[in-house]
Amino acid sequence: MAANTGTYLIQGAAVLGGDPADLLIRDGIIAEVGTGLSAAGATIIDAAGLVALPGMVDVHTHLREPGREDAETVETGTRAAALGGYTAVHAMANSTPVADTAGVVEQV
Structure with a gap:
């Protein structure tokens, strides 16, 4: 951007x-x-x-990438957050595979 x-x-x-x-x-x-x-x-x-107000932080975000891009992606989720006044999001570890290693995070 x-x-x-x-x-x-x-x-x-x-x-x-x-x-x-x-x-x-x-x-x-x-x-x-x-x-x-x-x-x-x-x-x-x-x-x-x-x-x-200052930018808000969403500490419970379902970005769904990788594995459930049909529901949400990092791009669509963060764009929606920005439009709502959020300046930071914390993605939940509920993707498939779970984004809990450097390798999976790099994949996203």
């Missing part, structure tokens, strides 16, 4: 459910958090009424 090289200004999000603030994102990294922020050329995102 290509790195995001844009600049975004998210305005009015309730950071961690607290008071509304602006978030300036540069090259995929939060560069600044505050109120009344501005950035020339930034894509503005109105987040009034929304909550800004």
